[in-house]
Amino acid sequence: MEDLHSKKGVRSEVNKIAGPVFIELLMGTLFGMVDMIMLGNFGDNATSAAGIASVGITNQLVLIGLSLVQALSIGATAMIARYMGGHREDRVESVVKHIILITQMFLAIPIVILSISFAPGLMKFLGAHGDTIAIGSTYFKIIMLGFLFQSLNFAIFASLRGVGDTKTPMKINVFVNLLNVIGNLVLIYGLMGFPALGVTGAGISTALSQVIATILSLIYILKKDSTIHINLKEKFRVEKDIIFNLVKIGVPASLEQIAMRLGVLLFIRIVASLGTVAYATHQIAINILSLSFTPGQAFGIAASTLTGKSLGADEPVLAEKYIKTCSKIGSLVSGFMAIIFFFFGGAIASLYSNDPQVIGQAGQILKLIAFIQPFQSSSLIVAGGLRGAGDTIFTLMSSFIGILIIRVALAYYFVIIVGTGLVGAWLAILIDQFIRWILVNYRFRTGKWKYVVIR
Numbered sequence: 001m002e003d004l005h006s007k008k009g010v011r012s013e014v015n016k017i018a019g020p021v022f023i024e025l026l027m028g029t030l031f032g033m034v035d036m037i038m039l040g041n042f043g044d045n046a047t048s049a050a051g052i053a054s055v056g057i058t059n060q061l062v063l064i065g066l067s068l069v070q071a072l073s074i075g076a077t078a079m080i081a082r083y084m085g086g087h088r089e090d091r092v093e094s095v096v097k098h099i100i101l102i103t104q105m106f107l108a109i110p111i112v113i114l115s116i117s118f119a120p121g122l123m124k125f126l127g128a129h130g131d132t133i134a135i136g137s138t139y140f141k142i143i144m145l146g147f148l149f150q151s152l153n154f155a156i157f158a159s160l161r162g163v164g165d166t167k168t169p170m171k172i173n174v175f176v177n178l179l180n181v182i183g184n185l186v187l188i189y190g191l192m193g194f195p196a197l198g199v200t201g202a203g204i205s206t207a208l209s210q211v212i213a214t215i216l217s218l219i220y221i222l223k224k225d226s227t228i229h230i231n232l233k234e235k236f237r238v239e240k241d242i243i244f245n246l247v248k249i250g251v252p253a254s255l256e257q258i259a260m261r262l263g264v265l266l267f268i269r270i271v272a273s274l275g276t277v278a279y280a281t282h283q284i285a286i287n288i289l290s291l292s293f294t295p296g297q298a299f300g301i302a303a304s305t306l307t308g309k310s311l312g313a314d315e316p317v318l319a320e321k322y323i324k325t326c327s328k329i330g331s332l333v334s335g336f337m338a339i340i341f342f343f344f345g346g347a348i349a350s351l352y353s354n355d356p357q358v359i360g361q362a363g364q365i366l367k368l369i370a371f372i373q374p375f376q377s378s379s380l381i382v383a384g385g386l387r388g389a390g391d392t393i394f395t396l397m398s399s400f401i402g403i404l405i406i407r408v409a410l411a412y413y414f415v416i417i418v419g420t421g422l423v424g425a426w427l428a429i430l431i432d433q434f435i436r437w438i439l440v441n442y443r444f445r446t447g448k449w450k451y452v453v454i455r
Contacts, residue, residue, distance in 0.1 A: 022298035054136020056283035067257035073158030075249035080162025085312025146207030263403035299330035300384025307388035323385035334377035342370035
């Protein structure tokens with residue numbers, strides 16, 4: 001049997017957890033890029049720009065909601081991993097039930113009701129111009145309705161990853177993302193007898209794919225032989241310790257996500273002031289950047305799960321090895337992506353749009369994205385390890401300083417005062433990522449995260 005403390009054993013465990021997550025996120029991002037490319041090639045330049053912009057505006061609100069769900073899910077993943085490491089598997093089902101009920105009752109349902117009731121006003125607040133609101137308001141409502149199912153899937157998948165099951169979320173997500181791409185192709189362009197619905201068709205396909213993912217997820221966790229089994233016949237009881245842990249880990253994580261999303265919103269409003277074409281270009285760059293998030297996110301999830309499990313088994317040295325190994329492998333993959341973005345940025349951007357102005361600007365931005373890669377990947381992974389330990393207060397501080405203060409202030413200075421345009425906004429992102437990389441790595445080196453207690 002392979003020694004988990006050896007380099008080979010640590011690397012094997014990391015790849016076992018991170019591999020399926022990386023494939024899942026990579027395929028999901030690639031499918032998302034295909035969706036954006038479809039919209040970018042639908043209609044004339046003005047229509048395609050407004051369509052892409054409406055997706056970007058809607059995604060801002062979806063990401064706010066998902067970030068709050070994710071914050072609570074971080075608590076669930078950390079708790080489940082600790083319980084598994086400490087051989088307290090009997091506690092897992094209760095954690096899953098708590099996280100599903102709390103996310104639906106206190107986050108998903110209120111967000112959906114508010115967003116559908118005030119759709120045009122919210123879009124305008126998020127920086128949408130009149131053409132974007134006219135084309136994208138129906139898309140906005142449909143996507144937000146699908147958020148009910150998306151948030152439920154998020155909570156279930158986070159729980160599965162807590163026990164080390166990353167293959168099930170991968171299989172479900174890859175399958176439904178493939179269905180979504182096919183649905184988008186049919187409904188955006190009007191194939192197989194369907195009308196050409198443009199961005200509205202993309203919304204319908206995306207929401208339906210979330211519904212299918214929910215059905216598949218529920219079927220899986222209700223099976224007796226699943227990695228997490230939920231017994232609906234067993235009466236649900238509120239447990240103070242689980243609520244305490246969720247509050248202790250989830251509240252700082254929620255505040256971190258609120259700070260991040262508020263910072264991004266303010267940043268987006270600065271970018272949106274440059275006009276619809278500039279915003280569409282920015283959205284294309286963000287869409288491509290999301291591809292480079294995948295190594296950091298995948299190995300960050302692996303770091304979170306393996307750190308929690310190791311600390312649950314009272315092995316802090318092993319937890320540190322896992323975080324370092326995750327960071328090394330994730331950074332190598334991100335470095336490879338950086339080279340591609342630097343040399344082939346213009347060619348990648350040309351897939352999204354025929355507009356020479358958009359392609360030229362996006363190509364410049366992708367060169368900046370290449371420099372962002374090493375800092376982004378490392379900070380995502382190390383922060384994932386800290387969260388897996390339940391150390392969410394410091395990650396809150398680093399995100400608050402980096403995104404809400406540094407990124408917004410510098411973007412305002414570069415774009416509004418100096419007048420550098422979109423490139424200046426992305427320079428602000430680069431500096432923000434560098435500062436956060438310094439902060440989270442400093443916290444990791446102190447070793448204080450090893451002593452966070454979970455009930």
